[in-house]
Amino acid sequence: MFAERPQNTPADGGADARLALDAQTALLPYALAVFAVGLPVYVWAGSFAQNAGWMAISFAVFAINWGAFYGVVAWLRTDAARDLTRRARVQVMSGLLWAVAVCQMAAFADGAGGVREPLLLLSAGAAVICIFFAAPCLLALLLTAPVAAIGPLYFLFARPDSESAGVMAFGAIALAMALSLILNRMLGRQHALALAHETLLEERLTVLEAAERAARSKSDIVATLSHEIRNGLTGVTHVLAAAAGKGGRAAPSREQLNAALDAAQDLVAVLNATLDSETAESGRLAVDSIAFEPVRLVRDLVLLDRPHAVAKGLELALHVEPDLEQRALGAAIGDPLRTRQIIANIVGNAVKYTVRGRIEVRVERRDNQIAIAVADTGPGLSPGEMDQAFQAFQRVERTGAGVNGAGLGLSLSRQLARLMGGALEATSAVGVGSCFTLVLPFDENALCVAEPADGGETPQPVEAAGAPPRNLRILVAEDDALNAAMLRAILEQLGHQVVHAQNGRRALDLARICDFDLVMLDGRMPVMDGPQTAAALRALDGGNSDVAIVAVIGGDADEARECLDAGADTVLRKPVSVAAVARAVADAAALDRKSLPPGQSAVA
Structure with missing residues (x-):
């Protein structure tokens, strides 16, 4: 009846209480029908009573309770009933209202003369009805049952001639109470299953939404990259074809070369942004502070x-x-x-x-x-x-x-x-x-x-104070021939001397016999990967144990952390650019690892 979660409801115990109140709410219309059917029977039996005025008052109380109960049933369909605390109070009070009415009926029946015992038994039956309809909610059951039962049982045991009827009424009420407790227990288990089912549905919906987002993201990536890559590579291909003299084309002009370079740079920017966006979306994008x-x-x-x-x-x-x-x-x-x-x-x-x-x-x-x-x-x-x-x-x-x-x-x-x-x-x-x-x-x-060296010079920014010297001797460990050629071209363009090793093992062998100012390692290589090579370099006995190391990675945050933990000073993400390589080389070459305490990383 109330599918939405009520206000002021905790996620665990409150949900159980909500389901219990929902079950009781579902029974309330039937309770109205039972009391409506029982009223003519009670009126017929009460017509034989001696005190007509008191009987009229009892009927009036019954009618008032029935109207109030009908109002409660109608109120439970409104938005105000979403407050769980208020709703529980209203439902418990409505049950107590009928329990008190049963006690009043028992008091009236005690003075009904010849029909005293039948009316008291009818009151005991009304108490059983109250107990049954309070069963879904344990709090309502524990409060309503004693109040409803005390009136008929008290008056039945008050006189010796009705004690046998009192014993039967007590047995019926006790049996109704036991069955109601069993029903409450069974409903509790059903509620637990329903909550587990709701949780499972929520988890499945969450997974489904995540899958849909991933599918939309991949579709957007494919659509975007297909357009950008096609346009960029088409322009670059035409210029390269002209440079190679294919198809009888003339050599490309400077403007065409610049346009091809712009297209390639735009393509690299798109790829970098796409990789960063996907990494950030998955929560794996790390930033420094x-x-x-x-x-x-x-x-x-x-x-x-x-x-x-x-x-x-x-x-x-x-x-x-x-x-x-x-x-x-x-x-x-x-x-x-x-x-x-x-x-x-x-x-x-x-x-x-x-x-x-x-x-x-x-x-x-x-x-x-x-x-x-x-x-x-x-x-x-x-x-x-x-x-x-x-x-x-x-x-x-x-x-x-x-x-x-x-x-x-x-x-x-x-x-x-x-x-x-x-x-x-x-x-x-x-x-x-x-x-x-x-x-x-x-x-x-x-x-x-940075602090001036002798106290008399003007301080220089930290970023400029460690500018690397020209003609560094750089060892590049890269298994991909195209990436190695591109990195070599950039480094030589910056004025450095480059030695290339095809894997980490070869790089380590070269480091044992030659001195280098900088080592650039691919994060993922055969034989020995980047982290393994970096750790092995740091374990050398020679001067290369303190050499600056730049890890060239594919953009994964876990890969970057592995390289840094193994001893790399900084990381450079593929695809590389001239500016990025220059910054990475400058940052790594500016570090003075020998001044660091043993075991401390050079990366802040």
Whole structure:
């Protein structure tokens, strides 16, 4: 009757009580019918009583109780009955109402003269009826049964001539009580089965919803990637075919090469965003929580995007709160790489979607937080379009036509901001522009600069203090020939010397006989994988035991943790880019493992 869970109901015991009250509620209409049928019988027997006035009062009490009981049955169908505590009180009081009426009937029957004993037996029968209809709810049964039985039994045992009838009435009431307790026990077991069934259904629905979400996600991934990969690879293929001289084509121009490079970079960005989004959706995306300098990070990103803005005729301005520019103390708390990813996304979106006007990036304090706001004069979004923009694999058709992208940037950025204890806020107006604000925790006591070496030089930022020297000797352990060739090309482009090993065992053998400044290990290799190789390098007796190690992984958080625990200093996720390799090499080469206490990791 009441399928929804009542208010003020605990998840365990309250559910049992709810089912018990539901069972009793289902019996109440039948109770009304029984009392309605029993009334004519009682009226006929009572007509032989000597006191007509008292009989009229008894009939009036019976009618009043019947009306009140009917009102209770009607009330139990309303929303007010969803409060479990109130409902239990009403149902117990309605049972006691009939129990008290039975006592009044017994008192009337005691003075009914020749029909005293039949009327008392009828009262005992009414007590049995009260006990039966109170059986589903144990509390109602324990309270109603004694009150209903005490009147008829008292008056039957009060006179010697009705003691035998009293014994029969007592036996009938005792039997009814025993059967009611058995019925209550059986209903309790049925309720336990019903609750288990409900729990099982909820679990199955949860699993089904998760499966449907996964299916929709995979479908969106396939649809998005098929479009983006097809477009990107088609352009790259045409340029490469021209470069190879196939089909009699002329060599590609610089513009064509730049277009192919842009398409390949867009494709890598789509793949990275897709991997990050799926990892975050599964709860396996890990972020660091360290102090870093936000102003320098934002300034670097603005400098990188300013040429793209100028090429479109846009003004890209940066405004930093003076206190943040001047103070040496204070740092944002979060993951600098993920923060860079978020800011790069929202600044890149502003440049991408703004046709004319200006873009302003502001960095300011908000109590114990720092806010990085990117405002533009682009097309703007309505509230509905803004909600759609933050959904994975959803793009706003009005503003996104002809613009590459997977529709993952804002969704992933908001997830990353939340993982770092911050938020990504957005305001927009159609035809005016948009403003996206990244808010992160800020610690005003954190140190963002390195101490000068001799006390007389100006402190330099920590990120710049450990810039790696040129011509590092780097050992690359990678079993995939294409990945190894690509990594070698990037490292040599950065001016380093590269030695390649096809597996971890070969890399370990080379480390025993040659000195290296840096080792880059694939996380998953035959013979010896990345974690095993890193642990073996740390166990060497020579100088390479303290060599900086970069683990090149496929993006799995568990794989990253295994490599770091085994001794790697930092991780680099595939597919790699020139900027990512340069940052990873700089971070790893800047570490001084020899200054660390034994057993301590170089990773914060």
